[in-house]
Amino acid sequence: MAIKAQQPAAQGDQPWQPTMPPPMLMEEFQGLYTSTTRPGVKDEACWWIDGYIPLGRNDLRTLPGTGPVVFRAPTGKTIAFFDFTNIGPTPYSIVIGATGEIYAVNTDTGAFSTIAPAGTITNPSKQNVGISQYGSQYVLIVAKQTNGYFIWDGTTFFTPGMSFTGVGGGTIPTGIGGTTIETYAGRIWIGNGATIFFSVPGSLTDFSSGDGGGNFTSNDSFLRVQYTQLVQTNGFLYLIGDSSINYISGVQTSASPPVTTFTNQNADPEVGTPYSASVTVIGRNIIFANAWGIHVSYGAAVTKISEACDGFYTSVPNFGGQQLSAAKSIVYGKRLWSLLCPVIDQFTGQQRNKLITWNSQLWFVSEQDVVLTYIRHQEINSVLTAWGTDGTTLRRLFQNPSTGFTKRVMSKFWRSQLGINMKETANRFWASAQYYNLSDPNVNVYIESENAASFGGTAQIQLVPGTTNVEWTTLGTQVMNWTTMVLGVSTPMKWTTTNAGGIVVFDPRSVAQQGVYLGFTLETNSADMAWISAMIGNALWNYRG
Secondary structure, three states: OOOOOOOOOOOOOOOOOOOOOOOEEEOOOOOEOOOOOHHHOOOOOEOEEEOEEEEEOOEEEEOOEOOOEEEEOOOOOOEEEEEEEEEOOEEEEEEEEOOOOEEEEEOOOOOEEEEEOOOOOOOOOHHHEEEEEEOOOEEEEEEOOOOOEEEEOOOOEEOOOOEOOOOOOOEOOOOOOOOEEEEEOOEEEEEEOOEEEEOOOOOOOOOOHHHOOEEEEOOOOOOOOOEEEEEEEOOEEEEEEOOOEEEEEEEEEEOOOOEEEEEEEEEEOOOOOOOHHHOEEEOOEEEEEEOOEEEEEEOOEEEEOOHHHOOOOOOOHHHHHOOOEEEEEEEOOEEEEEEEEEEEOOOOOOEEEEEEEEOOOOEEEEOOOOOOOEEEEEEEOOEEEEEEEOOOEEEEOOOEOOOOOOEEEEOOOEEOOOOOOEEEEEEEEEEEEEEEEOOOOOEEEEEEEOOOOOOOOOOOEEEOOOEEEOOOEOOOOOEOOOEEEEOOEEEEOOOEEEOOOOEEEOOOEEEEEEEOEEEEEEEEOOOEEEEEEEEEEEEEEEEOO
């Protein structure tokens, strides 16, 4: 009798291998993406990344928190804003107090001095004050007031009318003020409204037109209000206006009496920013934020780069009246640019000040251990460090593993491959992570649908890295009993170890959620860990026709 050959079983025919939809998997971590609906998020991206930095595939690591306090405002004083300079090799933060005093803080030692008393700056806010430096010899400060030009040499704070003893000599001029200042082509440039002042070559004090200094006022229709920031990069001096960008080049002084000439051209007639503290140089380019996004000026071409943030960037109308500020930093070997901006948190639905951060490719957000009101960066020896203030203290950002703020990552919403005519159920959850620090390692997992998005609701499950009991014995294998005093009572101590500094593969967990769209949120206060992969298993639930 002929024997019929058996065919291999089709996938799903085995009882241990049931047919099921593909799992809903998150492990690419290609930044957050909110310019569409949550179901419209690309498979490789996330709906929300808060407190993490995407370092690569299978590597979404928690961001560090703040370092220790370097400067604390004297009792009764608050910090309006700050910037960074150096006198020789000594790095300083120039801190402007809310009552117009000026502090110089040695950022290496924390030592500080009050270099100008209260009232020196009559309107102490970043949009009214500019800070720069001349080489590594002098700190230059300009304020929007009648006599608003100051120089500090590390010892003496020179005010209008004093005899200046430094390079070029002269007397600190009266009648000059402004909101922004920069050094370029051996001259001092000051922006005050639509007017630009420039000094004599090699002089910090002489702005006289008879000596080769001078000023000009823009009558261009695209300069709606004023120049907000002057920035030197790429061989040009960029004049950032509230609604436009110009650039100056070819500066030269000749003839007798000397006359200074240069070319002033427009780079963009409709994109600029009123937020001067958001303007930052990235390499040879300029990055800044305005009311409708974050932009990079690549030479003379301005390009919006923040489309991925469109879903929340303007979630607080007019940014709640706050001024936007920005800072650069190096974190885990990556150069980051961060914008401090009030937004509506995608998870909690509450307004928070977030650091909207870009690594030149991807976007993510974060908080720190304190509620920040202003940020700026320091660059010394090619090291970029972000700093922030809560209005009272000054400290470095992204410095130490921290449990002081919550980290959350939210997946996209997946639907059945068959379409929205089918409802699915989530039935299992799997995840793996790398732990670098064991402080507060537990994770809350929220399984969500279009009808049960968590927004801070009760976690359905909690992931706890596995632990192993440790038993202490004497050399003779006698068990040692350890106790501690708790409220005057001797209490046994329990010793455990956790999977430290290694990969943790969490046990599968049963979950229950139904919907046309399914997704999940992972929430932790872990000091330092990285997600490798997370996914939910799902099955068809019912036909909605």
